[in-house]
Amino acid sequence: HQDLLLLKCKAPLSRLMLNMLSVEGASDASQIESLHFLTQISSQLDDIHANQLLSDFPVVLVPLSSDNQNVRAAAMSYIEALYAFCSCTRSGKVVAHLQWLGEVLSLVIQQKKMILSDTNVLCSLLTSVLSSSSDSLLVQKAIEK
Numbered sequence: 001h002q003d004l005l006l007l008k009c010k011a012p013l014s015r016l017m018l019n020m021l022s023v024e025g026a027s028d029a030s031q032i033e034s035l036h037f038l039t040q041i042s043s044q045l046d047d048i049h050a051n052q053l054l055s056d057f058p059v060v061l062v063p064l065s066s067d068n069q070n071v072r073a074a075a076m077s078y079i080e081a082l083y084a085f086c087s088c089t090r091s092g093k094v095v096a097h098l099q100w101l102g103e104v105l106s107l108v109i110q111q112k113k114m115i116l117s118d119t120n121v122l123c124s125l126l127t128s129v130l131s132s133s134s135d136s137l138l139v140q141k142a143i144e145k
Helices: 002-022 028-042 047-055 057-064 069-087 096-110 112-117 120-130
Strands: none
Touching: 002 028, 002 047, 002 057, 028 047, 028 057, 028 069, 047 057, 047 069, 057 069, 057 096, 057 120, 069 096, 069 112, 096 112, 096 120, 112 120
């Protein structure tokens, strides 16, 4: 009974923690604690609740672009936990959006050191990934020829 109760409480708590990340004016400490909580429970949720966390991934971009390096580090830890979920097969099924999101998460993780050291890197990275321009950071000029 305790396991069921704990599982039922984790989903509403994770929702509350995700909401804390997008509240304007939320303190750095509350964002860090929310991210630590989400990181800890992400591996303990069932597929349905874990997929809900994945669908709310864009909310994590707010703390990941914070001016506070500790907030960015906590957000990166959570992204790594989400990536770990995307990387494993649950119940023998691979959901198509998990593969796409896994690739995005992997790209962010690959740029971890730069994102943690410079607040402008995330914006530049996302612009280059989502841009149709040939001046993308990800496309070398030699490839165009």
